[in-house]
Amino acid sequence: MKISKKVSGVEYAIRDIVSAAKDLEKQGRTIDYLNIGDPAQYGFHPPENVKQAFIDAIKKDQNYYSASEGIQELRTAIAKKENLKGLSIGADDVLVTNGVSEGLDMIMSSIVEEGDEVLLPGPYYPPYASYIRLHGGIPIEFSVDLENSTPDIADIKSKITPKTVAICLISPNNPTGAVFEEDSLKKLIDVANENNLYIICDEIYDQIVFDKKFVGIGKVAGNSPVIILNGFSKVHLMSGWRIGYIAFNSSPQLAPIREHLPKLARVRISTNHPVQYAALESLRGPQEYISEFVSELKKHRDLVVKRLNSMPGISCSNPKGAFYVFPKIENNPFKSDKEFVLNLLKSKGVLAVHGSGFGTKYGSGYFRLVFLPNMEKLNSALDKIEDFVCSYKP
Ligand SMILES: Cc1ncc(COP(=O)(O)O)c(C=O)c1O
Structure with a gap:
């Protein structure tokens, strides 16, 4: 049946990439989801x-x-x-x-x-x-x-x-x-x-x-x-x-x-x-829940930026706000940032979003991680990312 040209151009990388993770889950793998900017999915909820x-x-x-x-x-x-x-x-x-x-x-x-x-x-x-x-x-x-x-x-x-x-x-x-x-x-x-x-x-x-x-x-x-x-x-x-x-x-x-x-x-x-x-x-109502949320996020940001910058072949600028990091893949052994993200998912079970999903001109060669998960989960996911980038020795 007919489909309009305008709708066939619609993409949403952040959610589109999830199907690859779901396929792995069906095979019994556990996935660290670091792809979606939704505080409520990582334990931050509206106050009572x-x-x-x-x-x-x-x-x-x-x-x-x-x-x-x-x-x-x-x-x-x-x-x-x-x-x-x-x-x-x-x-x-x-x-x-x-x-x-x-x-x-x-x-x-x-x-x-x-x-x-x-x-x-x-x-x-x-x-x-x-x-x-x-x-x-x-x-x-x-x-x-x-x-x-x-x-x-x-x-x-x-x-x-x-x-x-x-x-x-x-x-x-x-x-x-x-x-x-x-x-x-x-x-x-x-x-x-x-x-x-x-x-x-x-x-x-x-x-x-x-x-x-x-x-x-x-x-x-x-x-x-x-x-x-x-x-x-x-x-x-x-x-x-x-x-x-x-x-x-x-x-x-x-x-x-x-x-x-x-x-x-x-x-x-x-x-x-x-x-x-x-x-x-x-x-x-009371606004304290926001400052508590932001001061927790600041700790996450500091951890993630420090750890990413210590990894070979990865460099990461310091985000001044929001809850994402956008590290650069300095030496990518794969043919694109999307392949990098799919290989990271396949080999370590960590789901990031490829940078080109945020615009090919300035996003290609990067990937995005959400730093909403708690410190333990972040550290564990970062260990896996570190193992991954060390495994191909950029
Ligand atoms: C910059 C920006 N605008 C809008 C949205 C979506 O907002 P809403 O949930 O209000 O539709 C997002 C969600 O990630 C976002 O990052």
């Missing part, structure tokens, strides 16, 4: 008050469709959170979504037409390219210096064409952990304004930073056409509950998208209603 808010909402029969834009209390609380990060917005500037994933789809479907180009940080979180392609567009990667966490502004300028519609930022970044600082964000805003481009900024890891205070795009946005994507899957540990949001900066240039995008929200009726009360509680 947040779970209770979900249960209470169900028991209070808040089980019907909510307003398409989300419940007002949650939109107000989200606007307050974004105000603290520097964005001057109110509840009406927020639209609650089924995760950042849905928000991204809505944005790309609203701004991308056949042949339009969207700039992405290289390497990037794969759904960005998938949704751009799905809507007929072309993802264009720009270079980022991983040691200094700085975007290459000259490279961005050289890649802007009459077809470019937006610059996407992911800060902290998945897969590299790069966090853009205020100075870089200002330069990015200037480039976008000079070229009449949207700035779409994914800040889903905004509170998971290890070395410096996080600065969001809101701090430098002024009245530029900035759209924030954020959600509750990472910082708030609510991945399986599927909730996130789009926040529009108060910019006159955003008037057309603000008129049309909510129609998409109406077409899909609403997000999960009771979960919105849990998200509200996660913003209003």
Whole structure:
């Protein structure tokens, strides 16, 4: 039967690679899953008050469709959170979504037409390219210096064409952990304004930073056409509950998208209603669980980076945020980074994700590991990776 060209271009390396691991499990092998960025699968759960808010909402029969834009209390609380990060917005500037994933789809479907180009940080979180392609567009990667966490502004300028519609930022970044600082964000805003481009900024890891205070795009946005994507899957540990949001900066240039995008929200009726009360509680209630989570993650990061850098043929820059490392395979005896990852899986049972799954231009030659597992599990997986790289003596 017919299948559309646009859907056949969709890939998601992080999940696509799992089938190879499942085949090995069927043969009785035990797998160390270091592929998926989901805190809840590694023992980090929402606190009791947040779970209770979900249960209470169900028991209070808040089980019907909510307003398409989300419940007002949650939109107000989200606007307050974004105000603290520097964005001057109110509840009406927020639209609650089924995760950042849905928000991204809505944005790309609203701004991308056949042949339009969207700039992405290289390497990037794969759904960005998938949704751009799905809507007929072309993802264009720009270079980022991983040691200094700085975007290459000259490279961005050289890649802007009459077809470019937006610059996407992911800060902290998945897969590299790069966090853009205020100075870089200002330069990015200037480039976008000079070229009449949207700035779409994914800040889903905004509170998971290890070395410096996080600065969001809101701090430098002024009245530029900035759209924030954020959600509750990472910082708030609510991945399986599927909730996130789009926040529009108060910019006159955003008037057309603000008129049309909510129609998409109406077409899909609403997000999960009771979960919105849990998200509200996660913003209003005690916040200590976040700092505990982040300080635990910092220990994981320090361990993983140190151990990877001590392995022959592997070098790893220090992620400034999120929960991934993106080591470079300096001397790869296999024909690609994907072959490296598949051989690591076959010989040691450790599942990583190949770097090229995050964009071939800047991701090839690397692999991504998640450092969410506890220290014992991480050490054990790192022992296996070390054995693997030593076995082929790069
Ligand atoms: C940068 C980034 N954005 C969005 C998502 C997905 O967000 P959500 O669970 O809100 O759909 C992820 C998940 O890994 C991510 O890394």
